[in-house]
Amino acid sequence: MNEQQRKEAGLVKTPEAPSNEKDYSQYFQTVYAAPSLKDAKKRGKEEISYHDDFKIDERFQGMGTGRKFYIRTYGCQMNEHDTEVMAGIFRGLGYEPTDTVEDANVILLNTCAIRENAENKVFGELGHLKALKRRNPDVLIGICGCMSQEESVVNKVLKTYDQVDMIFGTHNIHRLPHILHEAYFSKEMVVEVWSKEGDIIENLPKARIGNTKAWVNIMYGCDKFCTYCIVPYTRGKERSRRPADIIQEVRQLAAQGYQEITVLGQNVNAYGKDFDDVDYRFGDLMDDLRKIDIARIRFTTSHPRDFDDHLIEVLAKGGNLVDHIHLPVQSGSSEILKIMARKYTREHYLELAQKIKTAIPNVTLTTDIIVGFPNETDEQFEETMSLYKEVGFDTAYTYIYSPREGTPAAKMVDNIPMEVKKQRLQRLNALVNETSAEAMKPYKGKIVEVLVDGESKKNPEVLAGYTEKNKLVNFKAPHSVIGKIVNVKIIEAKTWSLDGEYIGVVEKEKVMI
Ligand code: SAH
Ligand code: SF4
Ligand code: F3S
Numbered sequence: 351m352n353e354q355q356r357k358e359a360g361l362v363k364t365p366e367a368p369s370n371e372k373d374y375s376q377y378f379q380t381v382y383a384a385p386s387l388k389d390a391k392k393r394g395k396e397e398i399s400y401h402d403d404f405k406i407d408e409r410f411q412g413m414g415t416g417r418k419f420y421i422r423t424y425g426c427q428m429n430e431h432d433t434e435v436m437a438g439i440f441r442g443l444g445y446e447p448t449d450t451v452e453d454a455n456v457i458l459l460n461t462c463a464i465r466e467n468a469e470n471k472v473f474g475e476l477g478h479l480k481a482l483k484r485r486n487p488d489v490l491i492g493i494c495g496c497m498s499q500e501e502s503v504v505n506k507v508l509k510t511y512d513q514v515d516m517i518f519g520t521h522n523i524h525r526l527p528h529i530l531h532e533a534y535f536s537k538e539m540v541v542e543v544w545s546k547e548g549d550i551i552e553n554l555p556k557a558r559i560g561n562t563k564a565w566v567n568i569m570y571g572c573d574k575f576c577t578y579c580i581v582p583y584t585r586g587k588e589r590s591r592r593p594a595d596i597i598q599e600v601r602q603l604a605a606q607g608y609q610e611i612t613v614l615g616q617n618v619n620a621y622g623k624d625f626d627d628v629d630y631r632f633g634d635l636m637d638d639l640r641k642i643d644i645a646r647i648r649f650t651t652s653h654p655r656d657f658d659d660h661l662i663e664v665l666a667k668g669g670n671l672v673d674h675i676h677l678p679v680q681s682g683s684s685e686i687l688k689i690m691a692r693k694y695t696r697e698h699y700l701e702l703a704q705k706i707k708t709a710i711p712n713v714t715l716t717t718d719i720i721v722g723f724p725n726e727t728d729e730q731f732e733e734t735m736s737l738y739k740e741v742g743f744d745t746a747y748t749y750i751y752s753p754r755e756g757t758p759a760a761k762m763v764d765n766i767p768m769e770v771k772k773q774r775l776q777r778l779n780a781l782v783n784e785t786s787a788e789a790m791k792p793y794k795g796k797i798v799e800v801l802v803d804g805e806s807k808k809n810p811e812v813l814a815g816y817t818e819k820n821k822l823v824n825f826k827a828p829h830s831v832i833g834k835i836v837n838v839k840i841i842e843a844k845t846w847s848l849d850g851e852y853i854g855v856v857e858k859e860k861v862m863i
Contacts, residue, residue, distance in 0.1 A: 382542040385499045385519060387756040389545035390583040393573060398589045398624070402552040406442045410527040413534075414445030420454035424472060425462025427614055427650060428585070429495055431556075431565040432523055433460050436494070438555030439526045447557070451482060456490045456530065461497035463580045465752035469497055476511050483513040490533050492516040494523065496584035498543050502755050508539065519543035520585055524551050547571055547586025552595050562801065562833040563610040564603050568596050568635065572616035574653060576680075577691045577758040578723065578751060581616055590621050593630055593638065600642050609801055609835060610646040613639070618649050619656030633660035640669055645835055645858070646801065646818060648672050651718075654679070654694050654702055666709040673710055674819045677703070678718035682737025683730035686723050690759075696737060703741045714744050714789070714819040721778055722751045722771030724764035731774050738781060744789040744819075746782050750775050783845055790821070790843035798823065798848075799856055800838045802831050813852075827852035 419440040423433045436458065437447060448454050459475060462468040472493070479491055491514050497503045498519045507514050516533040518525060521544040532540045547570065558564055571586040572579075600611055613635075615621060621632040632649075639647055647670050654677060665671055681687050684695040694702075706713055719734060738746065750771045753760040800823045806814035812824050813832065824847060825838045835858070838850035 382540070383544055384504055384541055385501050385543040386545045387501055387583050390499065390586065392546070393587045394546075398547075399549040400552060400592060400595075401549055404524055404551050404553050404555075406439070406527055410443055410531055412444050413527065413530065414440060414443040417445050417455040418448040418453055419445045419456045419458070420448050420451050421458045421460055422451075422475065423460045423495075424468055425460075425464065425496060427565055427612065428567075428616070429460050429462060430559075431567060431614060432495070432520065434556045434558050434565070435554045436460070436523055436526055437557035439524070441557050442555050443527055443530070451479070454489065456492065457482075458492045458494055461493060461495035463496040463500055463503070463584055463754070465749060465754075467752070469503070472497060473511075476507075476513065480511075480513045490515045490530070492518070492529075492533070494518050494520070496520060496580065499545070499584035500580070500755070504541060504543065508541070512539070514539055516540040517543060519545075521546070521548045524548075524554055547589065550589060550591060552591070560803075561606070562608060562803070563612070564608045565614050566596060566599055566603070566611050567591065567614045568618060568632075569615040569621050573620070574617055574655075574693075575691060577689065578720065578754065580754040580757060583756060585616060588617070588620050588624055590624050593622075593628075593635055596635065597638055597642070600639055600644065600647075604642050604644040607833075608644060609833070610648065611639075611644060613647065613649040615649075616651065617653045617656070619652045619658070619661065623656070631658070631660070632656070633658060633664045636661065636671060637664045637667075640664070640667060640671055642670075644670060646670055646672050648674070648820075650676055652677055654699050655692070657702055657706075659705075662706055662709045665706075668710075672818045672820075673712050674714045674716070675706060676716045676718075677706075679737065679741075680718060680720050681723065681726075681730070682734035683726070686726055686730050689762075690720075690723060696733065700737070700740060715741060716820075717741075717743050717746045719746050719748045719778060720751050721748065721774040722766055722768075724751070724759060724762040724766070726751075726766060726774075735778065735781060738778070738785075743782075743785060745786040746778075748775060748778050748782060787843075787845040790845065790848060792843075793821070793840040793848050794843045795840065797837050797839050797853060798850070799835050800825070800850075801835050802827070802833060804832050805829075822847040823850055824848070825850040825852050831855060 421433045421436060423429050451457055459472055461472045493514055498517050504517055516529050518529050522542060529540055529542055569590040571588045572582045573588045575582050603611055619632050621635055622630045679699055680690055680692055682696055798817045800815040800817055802813055802815040806812040806824050813827050814824050816822060823838055835856045837853040837856055839853055840848045840850045842849040
């Protein structure tokens, strides 16, 4: 993209010139496009175009020959999958992967901005990489992912982290070859972050991790604008992939022998809302995916707001659609939910959970909860505790609210001391531990089907895998069963995992529904 094209795309914006002359030495960077949260918030009416014309420019062919790349991924599955795409592009350029930073010629940090501690981890890592860069000035260090979409982060990196060679955002990972090229030649920090989401590019290469489980994006972005959340700014507006492209990708994965796919979106229930030519929503997509011969289909993450009856009906058909639903509630207080702009009430959530349980009696529900939202009272927190018990969740991811610059909640005056928030988190976590342990108990003595991931983290002689309901199972078995679905008899139920005895591989008839 040349200067003119960048201007036309509204991408040219440099950070504020520093007021202090001393800072000017750092200001002369190659800034092609810097992020703006204000621009990222805009939701235009313009249509999304779909492309399948990605190819690696001839100029860049062989750029990576004899070179290695290393990507460290932070954050959610969306980032994990973006890393697979970037790894695919690196491979296409001739780079080889490495899992040690010392061996790498290019190091990328694919970052997450969801909470302050996620960002601190990245700044800490950048600190470590400074020494490496000093020892090996030729290594290229890049920052991508959600933190790159934040103005404050980019300005901080420009000012204080001169070990960084390039910054690019979530909307332009397909530009990786150009960005690398510029970074090699300019020897100045290259910044190319688009604030506005791009089009959907269908044929990006992917170097998937493993050959058993795969991520499949069905949509990008989020339009919900929950008041605490940075994602709508870092990932742009909601845009859905076309059904045929998704179905084809899943079919291909099934043909390649993948056993499980996880359908990805920040808010999968909003799938298809942006189509104006067809009436095809998430329930329809799941109904079509269900017919593909692949053992398990999961989805993440769903928002209670768009969880409609048709979807419940489809999920109730079972088959390869797993009976585990992750349904973030965030709070049990209708007042807090309102200020969070979640657009549902405690009662609505309880009703929905009940409806799901009635339609899918065997369902397992898990959730996400934020404690210590600005001015959350003790009573409101107690409502979260009681809702958690009432729904009967197996387990939850729990967080202390973290203010994110640029979001409406960050401007709210908060009179709740951190000590109180920590105590609430402790109480909630004690409850979550209890329910998790309770949910494990009934498995003792039962035989479960486990999709074997590989060696367990703690002991290479023990294998580990997950049940349909996402319960971690450890057991001893020959390594030849890795990647297969096996029967395991549960001997011991712990709080977070199950120990079992291997019985044998599950032989399934291939059934077309
Ligand atoms: N799209 C998903 C959530 C993605 S972020 C959904 O709406 O369900 C994953 C989780 O991080 C959220 O569910 C929320 O619990 C938590 N989270 C998001 N922003 C946060 C913040 N500012 N502070 C603390 N936790 C946050
Ligand atoms: Fe964030 Fe809300 Fe969107 Fe989830 S639905 S990504 S919490 S804004
Ligand atoms: Fe983090 Fe971005 Fe995912 S902020 S949670 S990596 S969408």
